[in-house]
Amino acid sequence: MPTERIRDHAGQGATTVAAHRRRLRADQARQLADLLRRQVLTGGYPDGTLPHEAAIGADYRTSRNTVRQALGLLRAEGLVERLPGVGTVVVAEKYPHGLDRLMGLAETLREHGRVSNEVRSAGPVAAPAPVAERLRVPVGADVLYIERLRRLNGLPLSLDLTYIPLDLGTALLGADLENTDVFRLLEAITGQPLGHAEITLEAVNADAHSATVLQAPRGSAVLMLERLTHLADGRPVDLEFIRFRGDRITMSGLLRRSL
């Protein structure tokens, strides 16, 4: 029956057009959200309030529906909130961590507040092969293991798992780990500055237990940093596995084309 076919075809056509429009608007919302999120994160709204939807629409030459959808994306990320009678306000507390220079957390966030560390565990463990190789100690030799929940101004920021060779670790155990970066303590103990660190960054979803510890929703995005830090003389002294709450940290740096 040709009529049915035509109707089917028309129906499909309509669906395709509608789907295309939805896709287009979703693309435009993402595009706008990326521009707004930068403004939000870099202090582009000094009084903490975003312009009205209509004003954003005019500034970015886009429809009010797209503006609403873009603000919805930023809300889902926890960057902004909508307050009745006030409008859309910035609620993010996202701190910049430098990618240009090797620094401890308290050092790099100095101007943003006070870092405190809850030591969840600290004591010797037998180094498994992947730890022993990187710290250049015999497999099975004791190394110091430290697990810390790190807070900035009282808010959970990261969960750090740290391995240190025991000759340095013993001195660390008596130190003020609650209030001092391990980097600073290592430099004080060895009497020499740190040299360099190899780092690897990944984005992962927080497992249930890590999320609980970080007081973040289960499955929330975590910036995972693995870092092997060496003294100035080249000796590897600090292997860390760090989970940063994705909604509380950005990493910034500068790359050059030629080395």
Add this chain to the structure above:
Amino acid sequence: MPTERIRDHAGQGATTVAAHRRRLRADQARQLADLLRRQVLTGGYPDGTLPHEAAIGADYRTSRNTVRQALGLLRAEGLVERLPGVGTVVVAEKYPHGLDRLMGLAETLREHGRVSNEVRSAGPVAAPAPVAERLRVPVGADVLYIERLRRLNGLPLSLDLTYIPLDLGTALLGADLENTDVFRLLEAITGQPLGHAEITLEAVNADAHSATVLQAPRGSAVLMLERLTHLADGRPVDLEFIRFRGDRITMSGLLRRSL
């Protein structure tokens, strides 16, 4: 009734001890998972198969239950899979992106395969203020907007939103954007090498639409890179907002203590 009180107290005590044991095992599982994940990602299992649970338990001096829980964490991340009769196998395809030198995607992943780009959108748009300021063009001036889904060996890797000043953009529109990095095209068009880029990295959860485009689960962790690239003469020529699938990319580099 004192008996009831004692029973309650004993009950609570038991709960606390059980909760403590669960927490301890979860902490140990995370600690083990972080060591195994490194092995998985750096080719520590050349034949793609992890040792038996009992062997891992012996190597890492931990219980079989902890090993199982750690492997469960890696499975949830999509790094390993359990095959009946075979054991635990590596299924991750996670590629290393350099953080030390400014490189295009095809360049940095050259040894891992072929990068192809699906151009979802390419055309002039009026530059909103945050784009205009960074590219140093007048607000409202046309810039080239390009949206690409980038694949490595056919698998979606990243979704890139790119803004280019129109004097360079016009030449780009006629180029082979499907198979060539924008970086390479910019160097060819301008006849000068790129200089440096300011980058910011974040971990975010993919919104529904971005997840669909990247063929990733909704809410999956995304490594978000914002990058403003300058020519060697200092002119900013390329503003990008890039969403990398968290399960397909790692970023590695070297940090120094003194600059």
